[in-house]
Amino acid sequence: MEPENEEKIKAILEEKQRLDKWFPLIRKKLTGVCQCGCGKPSSKNDDKYYKFSCCHLFPKSIFKSILDHPENYLERAFWGGCHTNMDEAGMIKWKDKADWEQAKEKFYLLAPLLTDKEISHKFYRNLESLIYYGKLAD
Ligand SMILES: [Zn+2]
Numbered sequence: 001m002e003p004e005n006e007e008k009i010k011a012i013l014e015e016k017q018r019l020d021k022w023f024p025l026i027r028k029k030l031t032g033v034c035q036c037g038c039g040k041p042s043s044k045n046d047d048k049y050y051k052f053s054c055c056h057l058f059p060k061s062i063f064k065s066i067l068d069h070p071e072n073y074l075e076r077a078f079w080g081g082c083h084t085n086m087d088e089a090g091m092i093k094w095k096d097k098a099d100w101e102q103a104k105e106k107f108y109l110l111a112p113l114l115t116d117k118e119i120s121h122k123f124y125r126n127l128e129s130l131i132y133y134g135k136l137a138d
Contacts, residue, residue, distance in 0.1 A: 013043075015060075023050070023055075026054040026073045030044040030054065031044070034077035035074060035076070035097075036119075040080050042076065042077050043077070044075075055086055056072055058110060058114075058127075062118065063118050064125075065115050066113055069110060091127060091130060095134065
């Protein structure tokens with residue numbers, strides 16, 4: 001095997017191991033109710049789908065350094081679309097959600113832990129701008 005591929009596979013496995021610990025940890029912290037304000041139940045008590053309600057605040061695909069940080073999550077119902085909306089309907093709507101203050105607290109805690117490369121990502125710049133100025137960066 002090429003050494004680069006070996007490195008990649010090692011990184012993927014390591015990431016998976018970190019997430020395998022993160023999801024059950026976050027499950028314990030979930031309330032059982034979606035925190036967007038809709039009042040729908042989350043999947044906390046669903047052994048098969050509980051992971052779908054553990055939503056990364058900073059997406060795990062970009063922010064590897066904190067992909068398993070115990071505060072890098074928001075609770076969202078999966079059935080009914082709140083998790084999907086959070087990921088796909090645009091960050092601008094996050095500030096209208098019931099847990100926006102909580103999300104900001106998490107941002108203040110997590111932002112100093114990010115790498116320079118992570119901070120230069122568009123997602124970070126938008127979230128930072130939304131928190132400090134109430135609008136997206138670009
Ligand atoms: Zn919801």
